[in-house]
Amino acid sequence: MTSPDTTPVLRTVSPGDLPGALCPQTDPELFFPEIGASPQAAKKVCATCEVRPDCLALALSLGAVMGVWGGTTENERRDLKRAARATGLQQICRGCEEPFTATAPNAVYCGDLCRQKARRATKAASDARRTRTSSRRAA
Ligand code: SF4
Ligand SMILES: [Zn+2]
Numbered sequence: 001m002t003s004p005d006t007t008p009v010l011r012t013v014s015p016g017d018l019p020g021a022l023c024p025q026t027d028p029e030l031f032f033p034e035i036g037a038s039p040q041a042a043k044k045v046c047a048t049c050e051v052r053p054d055c056l057a058l059a060l061s062l063g064a065v066m067g068v069w070g071g072t073t074e075n076e077r078r079d080l081k082r083a084a085r086a087t088g089l090q091q092i093c094r095g096c097e098e099p100f101t102a103t104a105p106n107a108v109y110c111g112d113l114c115r116q117k118a119r120r121a122t123k124a125a126s127d128a129r130r131t132r133t134s135s136r137r138a139a
Pocket of ligand 1: 023031070
């Protein structure tokens, strides 16, 4: 049986599909450096990309995808996963409830999208409570 961690999968999802992704505005070839070539040019683009955390989270959740995603190469993502397994950093996202590889011990969301969604939900709940409280006071 093949393991999703060791068999590169076809890139049916691409980081460029993420809304706000910078890579579609650059040379896509940068993100697939030849063996032995430097991934630094792609990493430089990723460093200023606002969806970088989600891109990395997506790549980690997809298994072994080729190329630079979220500022990491395939080998670096393999190392991140290995380290996460060794330190028990495999988590279930509190937002989407999907498993993800945490890059920090206190990570509870798989990426910025889930974190922002949770923040908006908390704000909506506290706004609703405030409205209820003030309408009760007014009654
Ligand atoms: S982090 Fe890099 S690979 Fe991911 S969407 Fe942004 S530019 Fe593309
Ligand atoms: Zn999530």
